[in-house]
Amino acid sequence: MRLLLVEDDAMLGDGIRAGLMLASYAVDWVQDGKMALLALADHSYAACILDLGLPGKDGLSVLREMRAGGDQTPVLLLTARDTAADKITGLDHGADDYLSKPFDLGELQARIRALLRRAGGKAQPVLEHRGVQLDPASKRVSFLGQEVPLSAREYALLHAFMRQPGHIRSRSQLEESLYAWGDETGSNTVEVYIHHLRRKFGSDFIRTVRGLGYQLADRDA
Known part of the structure; x- marks a missing residue:
């Protein structure tokens, strides 16, 4: 963020x-x-x-x-x-x-x-989506009741998605949310972090929307 x-x-x-x-x-x-x-x-x-x-x-x-x-x-x-x-x-x-x-x-x-x-239009402090819970106060993330360790950038990317799960975000928008001035970014950094999150929460947790970017899969998907 x-x-x-x-x-x-x-x-x-x-x-x-x-x-x-x-x-x-x-x-x-x-x-x-x-x-x-x-x-x-x-x-x-x-x-x-x-x-x-x-x-x-x-x-x-x-x-x-x-x-x-x-x-x-x-x-x-x-x-x-x-x-x-x-x-x-x-x-x-x-x-x-x-x-x-x-x-x-x-x-x-x-x-x-x-x-x-x-x-983000959220009243509850803990964010939830498809079995994933994210607590912004403690920075703890769990999946199906089990705590999942994330790097700082993985956490920031997941938080960006879960604040507004229906939104499609382009690669450049995700980079904009992750990096401050002076931070080094690789050419495929966002894709690497998305791959890490998919490994931890399921390959279909984050959808690729062709030509537009990425979004969380529907809750009932």
Whole structure:
């Protein structure tokens, strides 16, 4: 799952990025509002963690431009301001959630998981499909009641599929969700991970849709 982090504090930003990467997210990090808008224009993100106090263009302006342009990326605002008026302003301009500094990294991750659930139309925290259960909080995956170990990239790919099981995803869309800037990708990396998941959950668990990409097989298939 690929996230955009917009935070100008170098120490805080580095800590957030490191923590989210350990939680199996791919994270692009920029430090000003103008770069945030460029990144959002060029890439698709599962969610954006957006600081309000940014140089160049503040977070609220970034949020306004995102929503005015039709960008529906879920946004979690970060701010040192803790007044009700600031929270109301951010939420009324299109933010999905709000977290005041200082905060616990575990709470940030929990709020991101909640954003992703809502964006995927899921009320329950544990995702299920054809005997596979994925718990985003613990990062545990089981199949027919037995825990299945996955690599970080295998987990990220499975999570992307299971958030919206009916969607067809192209190879480029899957790569976009798995890799942050600077990550090395092989020419057939996505196909390798799909092969690994098929070995673990059944050869028909992920369907190849000719000319379009891949999707999870129907629940009753």
